Amino acid sequence: MQIAFIGYGEVGRILAEDLAPQGHALVAYDTKLAGDAGEALRAHAARTGVRLAPDHAAAVQGADLVISAVTASQAEAVAQACAPALAPQAFFLDFNSASPGAKIRAAGVVDAAGARYVEGAVMTSVPPYRIRVPLLLGGPDAAALQPVLQGLGFAPRVHSDTLGVASATKMCRSVMIKGLEAMVIESFTTARHYGVEDAVLASLQETFPGIDWEKQGAYFFQRVIEHGRRRSEEVREVAETVREAGLTPFSAAGTAERQAFVADLADAGVFGSKGTPGFARSADWRTEADRLLQHIKTQE
Numbered sequence: 001m002q003i004a005f006i007g008y009g010e011v012g013r014i015l016a017e018d019l020a021p022q023g024h025a026l027v028a029y030d031t032k033l034a035g036d037a038g039e040a041l042r043a044h045a046a047r048t049g050v051r052l053a054p055d056h057a058a059a060v061q062g063a064d065l066v067i068s069a070v071t072a073s074q075a076e077a078v079a080q081a082c083a084p085a086l087a088p089q090a091f092f093l094d095f096n097s098a099s100p101g102a103k104i105r106a107a108g109v110v111d112a113a114g115a116r117y118v119e120g121a122v123m124t125s126v127p128p129y130r131i132r133v134p135l136l137l138g139g140p141d142a143a144a145l146q147p148v149l150q151g152l153g154f155a156p157r158v159h160s161d162t163l164g165v166a167s168a169t170k171m172c173r174s175v176m177i178k179g180l181e182a183m184v185i186e187s188f189t190t191a192r193h194y195g196v197e198d199a200v201l202a203s204l205q206e207t208f209p210g211i212d213w214e215k216q217g218a219y220f221f222q223r224v225i226e227h228g229r230r231r232s233e234e235v236r237e238v239a240e241t242v243r244e245a246g247l248t249p250f251s252a253a254g255t256a257e258r259q260a261f262v263a264d265l266a267d268a269g270v271f272g273s274k275g276t277p278g279f280a281r282s283a284d285w286r287t288e289a290d291r292l293l294q295h296i297k298t299q300e
Helices: 010-022 038-048 056-060 072-085 100-112 126-132 142-152 165-194 197-207 213-244 250-267 285-299
Strands: 002-006 025-029 065-068 091-094 116-122 134-138 155-160
Touching: 002 010, 002 056, 010 025, 010 038, 010 126, 025 056, 056 072, 065 072, 072 091, 072 100, 072 213, 091 100, 091 142, 100 116, 100 165, 100 213, 116 142, 116 165, 126 155, 134 142, 134 165, 142 155, 155 165, 165 197, 165 213, 165 250, 165 285, 197 213, 213 250, 213 285, 250 285
Parallel strands: 002 025, 002 065, 065 091, 091 116, 134 155
Antiparallel strands: 116 134
16 A cells, blocks of 8 residues: 655654555655754654655655644644645545544545545554554544554544544543643642642542552653643644533643643753653653752742
8 A cells, every 4th residue: 555644743653663564655744854853754764664755745646545643733734735636535544633623624625635534533642552552433434444444453443424523532531631641740740849749649549549640640741741732732622622512621721731831841941852861751750840840940
């Protein structure tokens, strides 16, 4: 098969690594190829055997399967950019964490071009599972794409033939998961400031004995520091999903702000330089909380 990746970030690179040994023709395009991260992306593509394209159209030209894995805010724009060059009956798998409304609008653009749009809802973090990450498929062409993805090594399940249902499932889950990340960072860092973190964790352990709060706290800090920008955009789509349901997204909107706040600090180097061993790699969340608190103190 010829498989195109629109977005060559963490998800795109992991999928490319798992698909490359199968002998498929892989091509990718990412807007970051022209930026500071371009050199690293080009080096990875060269190692993996992925051909890099100069734009969206060149990437999807002749592709049997297009996988869109970009930041949530760009999901519709990517569909619009790719649509004119999509091959007839090509599958367009939208991996993006966008609202049901955004997925429906993107589908309209792709389907009008003669290709087949399928929404994909990734239900947990990709790195631990890689290509086998739990994946819900949605839309009229989901059943047709499922065996194709299974043959490639994915772990897909048709969730609904109605567009938006799979995305709504993921978005509602994200209200909880991404919100918990933000709450842990806010709670643990504040507790660290007051010197009550051990008492807080002991109380949490008693209430939720099935969770290792030390380990979970370190994991949440690391993931938000490394991927807070992408997460904040996703949670803004979560907030839009809540609005589409007629509710005011008090929790989701606050979560998006906290994720973006941490992302801004990471970009400013508060947690170390990206790509260095000290960047969001501490097994003890206290290290990152102390960095955050020290930064706040310097701003006073």
